[in-house]
Amino acid sequence: MTMNGLLHDPDFFSRHNRTQHPENANRLSLLGDLAFGEPVEHRPATDEELLAVHTTGHLHTVASSCRNGGGFLDPDTYCCPESETVARAASGGLVDLCFGVLAGTFANGLALIRPPGHHATCDQAMGFCLYNHIAVAAAALKTRGVSRVCIVDFDVHHGNGTQDIFYEDDSVLYMSSHQYPHYPGTGSVAEIGRGKGAGFTLNHHLEAGSGDDELLTGYRDHLLPRLVDFEPGFILVSAGFDGHADDPLAGLNTTTAGYRKLVDLLIQKAGRLCEGKIVFVLEGGYYPRALADCLGETMRSLKDGSSE
Numbered sequence: 001m002t003m004n005g006l007l008h009d010p011d012f013f014s015r016h017n018r019t020q021h022p023e024n025a026n027r028l029s030l031l032g033d034l035a036f037g038e039p040v041e042h043r044p045a046t047d048e049e050l051l052a053v054h055t056t057g058h059l060h061t062v063a064s065s066c067r068n069g070g071g072f073l074d075p076d077t078y079c080c081p082e083s084e085t086v087a088r089a090a091s092g093g094l095v096d097l098c099f100g101v102l103a104g105t106f107a108n109g110l111a112l113i114r115p116p117g118h119h120a121t122c123d124q125a126m127g128f129c130l131y132n133h134i135a136v137a138a139a140a141l142k143t144r145g146v147s148r149v150c151i152v153d154f155d156v157h158h159g160n161g162t163q164d165i166f167y168e169d170d171s172v173l174y175m176s177s178h179q180y181p182h183y184p185g186t187g188s189v190a191e192i193g194r195g196k197g198a199g200f201t202l203n204h205h206l207e208a209g210s211g212d213d214e215l216l217t218g219y220r221d222h223l224l225p226r227l228v229d230f231e232p233g234f235i236l237v238s239a240g241f242d243g244h245a246d247d248p249l250a251g252l253n254t255t256t257a258g259y260r261k262l263v264d265l266l267i268q269k270a271g272r273l274c275e276g277k278i279v280f281v282l283e284g285g286y287y288p289r290a291l292a293d294c295l296g297e298t299m300r301s302l303k304d305g306s307s308e
């Protein structure tokens, strides 16, 4: 049986930390010892890998801010002296995890990386995000001959950065479910892509207060049929669990069981469409107990998915 791949190094990723900020190292403190997966080493993403989705100016901004002792890159987004090293290693490790799944070394994968990435645009850090790891991974997969990558983003916030980066690209289908209206303000259903990318961005709104039924119905009726039509060669998931009822940063009422059902659905689709090639990438999730429970369910689902 092929193993699951796991990118997880709490001591290392904790070097990017700021207490009194919701995106802190304590988020993953309740995970405990993980009996899951074969470890994947993080390694620095190369400039070439980062520049496939970011500008040179953005790399310089992040690096120089860290060299100068850190601070805030926007009102929400901090960096500390080691943040560039940590974020770069998160992207590089994720690329290797994805290549491992592509090669069949791993059945599927989970990346427990920080800081998150989906709000980072080509030239701006924002929303706690410095580099857009999932976008870096999608671009890297394309260099290995994957002609169609689908990014499914179920974080409660719209992944404006990822959408932006692939907005005119028909080789990456970006689909997002998110609370709307809410931070960062983008992600209306009218945003569908541009040029040859028209039709390759798909946004689904969830009203404040909505729960599992609205979330799962949105996927079954609206998002997943498009995913099937697209026939992806690889599925990447921006897995944010900040829509959980206990999470302090948003207003959805998704339960741990609801997230498990959604994760199951995505893994089933990957099994049917692309030989199970799916990698879940941690984005948000700011209540440690709920995050640990949801990630535990995700690991169980990935294990079940790889033994089918």
Ligand SMILES: [Zn+2]
Pocket (backbone or CB within 6 Å): 155, 156, 157, 240, 242, 283, 284, 285
């Ligand atoms: Zn979020």
